[in-house]
Amino acid sequence: MAETVAYAGGVAGFRDNALVTAYLEGNDEAFRVLVSRYQGKLVNYINTLVHDYDLAVDLAQETFIRVFRYADRYKGDYQFSTWIYRIATNLAIDELRRRERKGLFSLRHMIGLFQKDGKPLAIPDVRPTPERTLDGKERLEKLQGAVDSLPQKYRVPFLLKEVEDLSYEEICRVLQISMGTVKSRIHRAKMLLREKLAGIL
């Protein structure tokens, strides 16, 4: 039976990296704290990519299982959030590709994935008429639709930056692409969104 390491005062206030260390030293509670800290963010983030709540929950769970399985390989020289987002992003993208192969798409996803050549695909004109102004919920839905219609290579870095608040450096590590490419893709995503949401912003 493995020993459990206890810390006076508990581990709830530990920083992420310290929690990983505590967990590797045998403190199961440290892993529970990590799960509690990231579960909401991860389910929300994955759901913005796959638009399937149950799938997002399953993938978030799988993300934690991989964190658990490979915790000893985690190098503390970069943020834990970078690592966990990288696992979650890879799982979500793999699942989207799997669904693409099997034709398991919602229409919203098909719009995004059919744009792999980077050419903007026309989406319905959502601009409000002078007589009608969109309310907050409608604006959000339009934004979500426009984000979904972005090619994946633009959509993912945009969401990581603008929704998840990751830094450019973190996004480089999550997606394993250069800083220049990250900046360029986010720039392109914003310009496309501006075009798609003309009259709404």
Place this chain on the structure above:
Amino acid sequence: MKCRKVRRILTEQMQSADSPEVLEHLESCDDCRALHQDLLSLKQLSGELKGQMDLPPFFTERVCSQTTPTTRPVYWKFAAALAGLVFLAIGIVNFVSVSSETDASAAASAPVGKERIYRIDASDLAVTASGIQRQGQVFSLDGKEWEEITPGDHLTFQPDVRIAGVDHKTSPPSYVFELPATIEVRQTQAENEFYLQNVSH
């Protein structure tokens, strides 16, 4: 400063976006000023995609039950073997299997050492954050021995308890077990800690 450079500075949210050169350019260039306004709106609107999603009940417990095998399986096997020996030795079968047709309160409990074990037929059983439910009723097991599972309790699903899905029609949402399933619920000496195992096979 040229428009192209200003646009890059604005979309990448560089610190120099507030520099006198950029501000001066924005004053004199309608196109860049409009872009600046749109980007601010886009940022604000994107932030609203952050909304936290509700997690299924016991998400943390479900993840942790699959990722902390250091002590629990050993303990579990030991406890199960001990319980079996006790049952055989004293010749008492101290549980009642409740079928889906019978009254929900008919099951019995059997203290084993300092544990309490309950065995219930899960043909239409669901676990929610407010307790074990069966046909919409809290499953009370005679209403005396059983301590109700409440939000915040640690609920550990053994791997053979397979979750068929989440029923969002109940409030709070509930897990539904895959059948066949006879779920053994053990409440250990530790308060608020329950272990669920499928003993149907």
